[in-house]
Amino acid sequence: MQYSNTIAILGANSEIGELIANKIAGNYPLLLVDQSEEKLYQLKQLVTEHHPKAQIELAVCSKDASWEADTIIIAANEAAEQASIASKIVEVTTCKTVIQIKKAHLDSATLHPMLPYSKFIAVDWANTTAIVEGKDENSLSITGEIVHMCGLKPLFKKSLI
Amino acid sequence: MFEVFFSQVKDKVLLSEAEQKLVKTFFSPKKIRKRQYLLQEGNICRHLAFVEKGLLRSYNVDDKGIEHMIHFAWEGWWMADMLSFLSIEPSTYHIDAIEDSELLLISRPDFEEMLLKVPVMERYFRILFQNNIISKERRLISSISNSAEEKFIHLSATNPELIKRIPQQLVASYLGITPETLSRIKNKLNKNVPNT
Structure with a gap:
């Protein structure tokens, strides 16, 4: 099948989550996920001001959103929160x-x-560059595209694991 | 998430616990919403889709904008444009969801790797492809040699679920007749049913 690559941003209300949502909306259908529905709604309003035709859905359940998405971005601020999200979406x-x-x-x-x-x-996010590390060629390419849209230069590192 | 899938597989072949665990790693679970496309004409079909829940249709659209139904798939059925999937050529079909659906998708590379690592799945797919060929032959014969009424009677007998579940205008398109003709046939057959 060939369908639009739906991207879920988990931790969408984090600083980087908001930045990614703003930069890639309009290019991909988005599922914005976080615990605060109110903040998500505000983010959606902000993004749609710049991208009126953007396809954006809001969700509070990481698992459901990841089930629907093709690409998942874990952008939560805290390491513990990221680990908690990962445990919910593994299936x-x-x-x-x-x-x-x-x-x-x-x-x-x-x-x-x-x-x-x-x-x-894995993406090591810095001010002007991002080290993009992984094994799958297609996933590296998608990630590079997203990083580039966010205004950072992707530096690819092919990992063997 | 894999309940319907393994139940369907086990109807045809035996899978050990370890094989089931391995098979799961090749499939990507995917939810799609009603009316959302899985495949659009002109794109290459890169996945086979198994329907765990919901309902999909494949169809093409002619120069006049009329949709022609090719196939429907609900729980326990597979959906893909096999010609495009196997030949890696652009599809002439659209595939979308008639109902919110939960799918299991497998890509061509993962499909090949799964068949290598779990040979019993090769047998499963051989049985599936055999059944598919038989079904397509029957549909072809029916479409060229049966009247509209005979086609409907045959479909009702072989696939009652399709008649019950699919909107009538789509059933008509699947049979290659107009909705009005289908309605007339159904009325006629209903009148012929003796009262009990």
Whole structure:
């Protein structure tokens, strides 16, 4: 099948989550996921001001959104929150691209062992560049495109795991 | 998430616990909403889809904009444009969801790898493809040699679920007749049913 690549942003109300939503809306159908529905609604309003035709759905359940999405971005701020999200979505991410956003200051372990059957990509997010590391060629390419849309230069690192 | 799938597989072949676990790693669970496309004409069909829940249809659209139903798939059925999937050529079909659906998708590379690692699945797909060929032959024969009424009677006998579940205008299109003709046939057959 060939369908629009729906992207779920888990932790959409985080600083990077909001940035990604703003930059990629209009190019992909989006599912914005976080705990606060009110903040999600505000984010949707903000994004649709710039991208009136953007397809955006809101959700509070990470699992349901990841089930529907083709690509999943884990953009939550805290490492513990990221791990909690990973534990909830493991069942529905098999063979899907999962992108973990790791901020430079965030001492977060890779979520890959928690999502062993996903096409896992880790992104070290800095101010002007992002190191994009993973194994699957197509997932690396999608992630590079997203990073580029966000105004960062992707530096690819092919991992063997 | 895999309940219907393994129940259907086990009807045809035996899978060990370890094989089931391995098979699961090749499938991507996917939810789609009513009217959402899985495949659009001109794109390459890159996945086979198994329907765990919901209802899909495949169809093409002629120069006049009229839709012609090719296939329907609900719980326990597979959906794909096999010609496009196997030949890696652009599809001439659209595939979309008639109801909100839960699917299991498998890509061509994952499909090949699964058949290598779990040979019993090769047998499962051989049985499936044999049944598919038989079904297509029957439909072809019916479409060229049966009257509209005979086609409907045959479909009602072989696939009552389709008649019950699919909107009538889509059933008519599937049979290659107009909705008005289908309605007339159904009325005629209903009148012929003796009162009990």
